[in-house]
Amino acid sequence: MTQRVSLVVGGIKGIGAATTRVLAAHGPVFASYLSDHAAAQAFALEMKEQGLDVTVLPSDVRTRAGVAALVDEVVTAAGGIDIVVFAAVAAKLQSPLRVSEETWADVLATNTAPLLWLGQEMAERGRDNGRLVALTSPWSHRYVEGYGAIGPSKAALESLVVYLASELAKKGTTVNAVSGGLVDTPLMRSLVPEKEIEALARRTPLGRIGRPEDIANAVDWVTSERASWMTGQVLTLDGGYFLR
């Protein structure tokens, strides 16, 4: 099978890390992060010990220039780029009535705008039949306490998926979002009290919250050749939570 080069933005922790592991079965993966160098080095060592071709890269994707520099590093090192997964997030919990201008700007710059810049890069420098995937959440269109800035940033992200999918189809590149209900990551554990996690698991038809692998396996399919006729879609995995 042809090797494919992947970039996972926010790929060293949580769902991004699980995605990096899964995509490493198909070729080299570049996993970017913002500033946690110690966690990045530990993750790089773990990948090396498992015999996986994973390179960690520090990068701030909040600016167009930051995204261009990151893609430069990948293309220079690997000779091209096939798959991009956007998994970075600024998880600033606030009521919409309390969101400051500073928080609003940072949340949109981190959670939404990078997909636009990554889409432009895929148009210019991505190989044909590429894949661009954004991670989102069903709370983009439903109320949950504290999601006053994050929810709207994810809704805009899902809209961008539609617009980019329409444009990138010219080169056979698909653009989709994978949406996860509550997923067990260190970030989520730091934000949601244990009691609420347990209550949500009880209300979920399949009886548990998500695991990072649940989302990573869906990304694996969406980025595969088997999903070559799916574009502009949001694929939701939530254990059936939003059925009720």
Ligand SMILES: NC(=O)c1ccc[n+]([C@@H]2O[C@H](COP(=O)([O-])OP(=O)(O)OC[C@H]3O[C@@H](n4cnc5c(N)ncnc54)[C@H](OP(=O)(O)O)[C@@H]3O)[C@@H](O)[C@H]2O)c1
């Ligand atoms: N966990 C859930 O319940 C859940 C549910 C649905 C959707 N999601 C979505 O899934 C994605 C991953 O979530 P997660 O919980 O796995 O997050 P996470 O563990 O906190 O990982 C986020 C990563 O993004 C990086 N990052 C943050 N800002 C960045 C920036 N400006 N430039 C580059 N990298 C940046 C962080 O770097 P550092 O390590 O350096 O800080 C971190 O490695 C997010 O889009 C999230 O909204 C999560």
